[in-house]
């Protein structure tokens with residue numbers, strides 16, 4: 497199964513790229529009339545970060561898997577897969593656990609200064625659109641990959657479910673970073689279960705309290721359950737400021753790569 501995760505990179509990349517292009521085209525169509533002069537420099541920087549992160553993860557994936565295996569063997573926690581659950585219950589439980597781990601890791605990446613240095617690059621984007629979803633520092637991609645896969649290994653979550661969730665969550669993150677205004681009734685109905693553009697946009701707010709809310713990755717109910725859910729009216733969301741206030745973003749295509757090593 498570990499080999500499968502490594503060998504899956506070619507079609508994972510093709511599928512992810514295909515979904516990204518499709519979502520970007522939809523965003524372009526529905527947000528037409530809002531041309532932005534800074535679109536291409538931003539997109540170039542965000543694509544470089546994505547390519548760097550993807551390449552780094554592929555490069556160190558044997559190390560990530562070895563780390564996850566070592567942690568699992570050292571802690572020896574009873575694996576979920578060994579509980580003898582029916583397949584459907586194992587899959588549902590695994591999906592919920594993976595998403596909860598993603599939520600917790602996201603909260604932690606905001607509160608631990610060293611992790612925030614890496615995650616800050618995602619938030620230093622001064623616009624909010626589908627390219628923001630691929631704007632993660634390569635160091636963050638590697639560290640979060642190793643940590644999250646280790647946690648899944650300890651929990652005994654089947655790796656095939658991890659892979660399927662990874663693809664679904666990535667596609668959904670493209671969607672919830674879209675610069676679109678869904679009809680409010682639709683956004684409200686969807687965000688009962690999943691994170692929507694209207695919900696996630698607040699997580700990129702210049703307002704510190706809002707940026708420390710709406711941490712959900714795929715499912716929205718963790719934020720409600722743990723009291724980190726916030727909302728705004730659609731009118732207020734349309735004009736809100738995006739980015740970080742305490743840190744000047746790195747300029748140019750390579751500037752964001754240096755962000756974790758810079759002080760404010």
Ligand SMILES: [Zn+2]
Pocket residue numbers: 602606615618619699
């Ligand atoms: Zn964040």
